[in-house]
Amino acid sequence: MSHANAALTPRARLRLARLVVDHDWPLARAAERYDVSWRTAKKWAERYRHEGPAGMCDRSSAPRRQPNRTPAPVVRKIVHLRWKQRLGPVEIADRLSMPASTVHAVLVRCRINRLSHVDRATGEPIRRYEHEKPGDLLHVDVKKLGKVPDGGGWRYVGRQQGLKNRAATAARTGSRNKRYEPNIGTCYLHTVIDDHSRVAYIEARDDETKETATEVLKNAVAWFAERGVTVQRVISDNGSCYKSHLWRDTCTELGITAKKTRPYRPQTNGKIERFHRTLAEGWAFKKFYNSESARLAALPAWVHKYNHHRPHSAIGKAAPITRLNNLAGHHI
Missing domain, CATH: 1.10.10 (Arc Repressor Mutant, subunit A)
Incomplete structure (x- = not known):
């Protein structure tokens, strides 16, 4: 339909044309029946006679020839x-x-x-892809965040107070780096994203070893299986934990094809890289946390909100969980 007040929709045009062509109605009577002129009724009848139902759709208003178009x-x-x-x-x-x-x-x-x-590195148009079904491809990666010292980090309390909080926390835990400076440690977030639905699974760990990475993969596969998703492939960067024989053997054991991104091309794993930005803005640095335990305590609620309630612009502003099978109790 070309506009809101159009007299004939494609379906009404087809009915009008069939009355004239198939049922031998006079043009004037068919035009009166649909409250249009006889010329309009004749136009749609002729199109139906030569093109069939496909001729009832709107045609482009662009001229067939454009002599002044850019060569x-x-x-x-x-x-x-x-x-x-x-x-x-x-x-x-x-x-x-x-x-x-x-x-x-x-x-x-x-x-x-x-x-x-346009891709900044190559200048070529950005090529986007999306697998057809949930589980066809999982993106995995590790997001490293500095732990929040007791009393809060420098982003909210300022540099001077942040350094004091850092030193006090290191003194309490006895943690020092190689230069004997206060060290509060790193939180390793092992993140897993389903390519089709963008449903996320996250585990906060203390390291990124091959044993931890494979354990997280097993847990993620089981978590998706509970929601009716069978994992077929997994893609990761070329980190040491993902290049290990243990990772390869675990993927084989789970019946998953392991894939790697191109070296120095994080765009290949762009979905999870973009998720890390959303994770940082929506949870890690969203508000003031007075300790690392307080921030980790807020993680499950944020992941639930992301999966079940937050509209995702890449999937038609729907929540990621709506793209999974609608099993009872899983979309609450």
């Missing part, structure tokens, strides 16, 4: 400058001696008018 060689030059040098419309127009508005129109038509649509 293809010029379009290729514009696209090349955009991809390889990431130039804007004004700079491209200056180099090619043409109006900037024309360059912008070409960039819009080629869907590269925003630099966010």
